[in-house]
Amino acid sequence: MSETPLIHLEDIVLRFGDKTVLDGVDLRVMPRDRLVILGQSGGGKSTMLRLILGILRPTSGRVFYRHLQVQRLRRSKLNLLRSRIGMVYQYSALISSMTVRENLALQVEELGRKSRSEIEALIEENLAMVGMSGTEDKMPSELSGGMRKRVSLARALMMRPELILFDEPSAGLDPVMSSVIDELIIGLSEKTNTTSVIVTHEMDSAFRIATRMAMLYQGKIIEEGSADEFRNSTNPIVHQFVTGTTEGPIMETPLNADSPK
Amino acid sequence: MGSVFWLFLNTIEEVSDNVRRGRLPFRLSMLFAQTDRTGVGSIPLVLMVSFFLGLTMALLTGYQLQKFGTERLVPSLITIAFTRELGALLTGIVLAARIGAAYTAELGTMQVSEEIEAIEAMGIGPLRFLVAPRLVAISSLMPCLSVISCLAAFIGSSLISWATLNLVPAAYFDAVMTSLIVGDIVIGLFKAMFFGLLIGLIACYQGLTVTGGAEGVGRATTDSVVIAITSVIGFDTLFNIMVTKITE
Numbered sequence: 363m364s365e366t367p368l369i370h371l372e373d374i375v376l377r378f379g380d381k382t383v384l385d386g387v388d389l390r391v392m393p394r395d396r397l398v399i400l401g402q403s404g405g406g407k408s409t410m411l412r413l414i415l416g417i418l419r420p421t422s423g424r425v426f427y428r429h430l431q432v433q434r435l436r437r438s439k440l441n442l443l444r445s446r447i448g449m450v451y452q453y454s455a456l457i458s459s460m461t462v463r464e465n466l467a468l469q470v471e472e473l474g475r476k477s478r479s480e481i482e483a484l485i486e487e488n489l490a491m492v493g494m495s496g497t498e499d500k501m502p503s504e505l506s507g508g509m510r511k512r513v514s515l516a517r518a519l520m521m522r523p524e525l526i527l528f529d530e531p532s533a534g535l536d537p538v539m540s541s542v543i544d545e546l547i548i549g550l551s552e553k554t555n556t557t558s559v560i561v562t563h564e565m566d567s568a569f570r571i572a573t574r575m576a577m578l579y580q581g582k583i584i585e586e587g588s589a590d591e592f593r594n595s596t597n598p599i600v601h602q603f604v605t606g607t608t609e610g611p612i613m614e615t616p617l618n619a620d621s622p623k
Numbered sequence: 624m625g626s627v628f629w630l631f632l633n634t635i636e637e638v639s640d641n642v643r644r645g646r647l648p649f650r651l652s653m654l655f656a657q658t659d660r661t662g663v664g665s666i667p668l669v670l671m672v673s674f675f676l677g678l679t680m681a682l683l684t685g686y687q688l689q690k691f692g693t694e695r696l697v698p699s700l701i702t703i704a705f706t707r708e709l710g711a712l713l714t715g716i717v718l719a720a721r722i723g724a725a726y727t728a729e730l731g732t733m734q735v736s737e738e739i740e741a742i743e744a745m746g747i748g749p750l751r752f753l754v755a756p757r758l759v760a761i762s763s764l765m766p767c768l769s770v771i772s773c774l775a776a777f778i779g780s781s782l783i784s785w786a787t788l789n790l791v792p793a794a795y796f797d798a799v800m801t802s803l804i805v806g807d808i809v810i811g812l813f814k815a816m817f818f819g820l821l822i823g824l825i826a827c828y829q830g831l832t833v834t835g836g837a838e839g840v841g842r843a844t845t846d847s848v849v850i851a852i853t854s855v856i857g858f859d860t861l862f863n864i865m866v867t868k869i870t871e
Contacts, residue, residue, distance in 0.1 A: 415743075415744050437637065437748075441746035441747070444743075444744055449744045449745075451741060453737060455736065456738075457741070458736065468745070469746070469747060473747065
């Protein structure tokens with residue numbers, strides 16, 4: 363692989379107090395990948411997304427975005443980098459006091475230099491892309507979980523990012539809506555050549571979306587490969603996780619990795 | 624206090640970054656919404672509390688001074704007390720309870736629902752976008768509210784002085800005018816602005832650092848009000864000691 367990775371997590375160790383959440387993670391995300399990160403709940407998957415965005419700093423190790431070391435960037439440069447990354451949160455994280463239109467317009471108005479009509483056109487286009495046309499004037503509280511997630515995806519696309527991070531995109535959704543979101547992720551990455559990193563523990567979704575998979579277990583990436591390689595993995599931990607059986611080496615040892623909220 | 628000061632510096636840094644990029648420091652619509660709520664929305668409460676406190680002070684001091692035949696000093700006493708001290712202090716306490724609590728609850732709720740992180744992840748800068756307009760609104764409107772507090776106290780005390788001390792309003796306000804000292808007014812206004820900034824910073828800091836869901840928001844809101852009121856009174860005392868030492 364001679365191509366420069368879009369993201370490189372290099373020997374990342376992250377501790378919250380005396381809890382080690384990530385223990386020497388080394389992971390590369392190549393351009394146009396749809397990388398699915400699997401792992402137990404509370405195992406540090408979402409934390410990895412926050413490290414990529416520079417919201418959390420690793421205890422040791424380095425995070426690279428192409429050749430830029432994320433932790434070394436000044437606030438203004440970091441904000442510029444963040445504008446090239448879209449993030450879709452598990453619970454959507456739409457600004458509850460703003461309408462759908464205002465939520466979508468926010469980042470472009472604050473960081474871009476587009477005219478009102480251009481922003482309106484972009485909002486319309488993005489909402490249409492996620493099948494949410496006509497909801498511009500609704501408040502987030504008026505939308506269902508699946509609708510909010512789609513609006514959140516439309517918001518993430520407003521700055522035409524080259525990388526989109528998905529935190530549990532199908533968690534809490536019914537199977538049909540879950541498939542709709544999966545299809546959207548696949549469609550978008552194929553249409554716009556966007557790179558995606560998807561954190562999930564929903565196996566059906568993971569196999570549908572992934573061009574590459576990685577499994578995080580007890581703070582380490584224990585396996586990386588294609589969906590087929592994961593299906594046929596001989597690693598007992600990966601095999602147990604993929605099949606969802608209760609018999610196996612995975613012990614219920616949540617690491618409480620999520621930063622305190 | 625160190626963390627609050629750190630929040631202040633970081634907010635200034637985020638605002639400066641935006642200005643350097645040739646943009647407004649923050650959305651004017653956000654500033655106007657905050658000034659409306661902080662300033663216009665607080666007028667009735669500040670008016671009422673100050674009116675009654677002025678009235679009570681005049682009543683109590685009037686009774687005591689009457690014994691020595693010096694009840695004519697009531698207007699001067701109220702004027703000096705409110706312009707130099709109580710106008711800013713009372714407005715600070717009212718705003719810490721009314722606006723400080725609201726800032727903490729709003730930002731705290733946004734924090735637990737990941738809205739603040741989402742704003743940060745978009746590269747917008749939550750301190751510039753959310754904290755700066757609130758700080759500007761509260762610190763610039765505190766002096767105005769402090770003036771309103773003084774006026775309400777003068778009216779309250781003049782009415783009770785008229786009723787109980789036979790001091791007609793015209794004579795009362797003449798005495799007020801002769802007791803007004805520019806230095807007192809300036810000190811009072813400066814203190815009000817400083818208290819506003821302090822309340823805003825404490826409230827925003829408490830909101831941004833909420834942990835523990837809905838219960839955490841409740842706890843942070845209570846802490847915010849308690850810390851803000853205590854700090855306002857504490858800094859007021861410190862300020863008075865300093866001013867007294869300087870003018871000695």
